[in-house]
Amino acid sequence: MSRLVLAIDTATPAVTAGVLRVDGDAVEVLAEQVTVDARAHAERLTPNIVDALADAGVSVGQLDAVVVGCGPGPFTGLRVGMATAAAFGHALGVPVRGVCSLDAIAAGSTGDVLVVTDARRREVYWARYRDGLRVDGPAVNAAVDVPGGADAVAGSPEHAALFELPRLAPVYPTAAGLVAAVADWVSEPDPLVPLYLRRPDAKPPRAVAR
Structure with a gap:
C-alpha cells in the first residue's frame, strides 16, 4: 500500500x-x-x-x-x-x-554504531546499534560514562569527536x-511520549516559608 x-x-x-x-x-x-x-x-x-x-x-x-x-x-x-x-x-x-x-540517525547503518547528540550540561544523549537495530539506550550521560563496544560513531559532530572512533556521515x-525507524505501519500507533530523559532546566520557584 x-x-x-x-x-x-x-x-x-x-x-x-x-x-x-x-x-x-x-x-x-x-x-x-x-x-x-x-x-x-x-x-x-x-x-x-x-x-x-x-x-x-x-x-x-x-x-x-x-x-x-x-x-x-x-x-x-x-x-x-x-x-x-x-x-x-x-x-x-x-x-x-x-x-x-537517534534511531533515525542510525537507520541503515551496519556493524556496532554509537549515536550521540547534544544533551547540554556537558552530556550527550546516546544509544548503541547493531546493524541499525538499537541494543542499548537511549540514555543521557557524560561522554566518559558512555559504555564502549562500538566500532564507529554518528551524530552531532562536536560530540562524536569526543569518542576515539571512526566517524559516520549521519549527523x-x-x-x-x-x-x-517506523517498525509498524499497520497497527494503531502508540501515544506520543517525549524522550526527555531528565527534567526540564526551568523549575518553578519554591514557596517561601512563612
Whole structure:
C-alpha cells in the first residue's frame, strides 16, 4: 500500500520536515527542508513543512500519515515538533507515529554504531546499534560514562569527536531515517511520549516559608 508521509523532527538543532512516498520497503523522498538552528524550532518548522509540501507537489489533504522524532532532546525544541505532529494528525484524521530520533540517525547503518547528540550540561544523549537495530539506550550521560563496544560513531559532530572512533556521515535525523525507524505501519500507533530523559532546566520557584 502506497502512502504519503510527512516526517518531522526537532530533537536536535536541525529543524527537519520532509514529504515521502512509502510503498512497502520502497521509500522515496519527494522533498525535504532542513534548517540548522537550535533556537529556531518554533519559527522554522511550519515554514519548512509548507515548503516541503510545495516542493513535493503534495497538498496537506493528501497526507496519509505523520512520523515525528520523539527525542531524546531538549524540552523546548522537542515539544515543538511533537505538538505540531499531533495537531496535523488530529486535523487530518491520520495516524501519527513517534520514533526515537537517534534511531533515525542510525537507520541503515551496519556493524556496532554509537549515536550521540547534544544533551547540554556537558552530556550527550546516546544509544548503541547493531546493524541499525538499537541494543542499548537511549540514555543521557557524560561522554566518559558512555559504555564502549562500538566500532564507529554518528551524530552531532562536536560530540562524536569526543569518542576515539571512526566517524559516520549521519549527523541529524533525516526524513528518510525517520520513516525507516517506523517498525509498524499497520497497527494503531502508540501515544506520543517525549524522550526527555531528565527534567526540564526551568523549575518553578519554591514557596517561601512563612
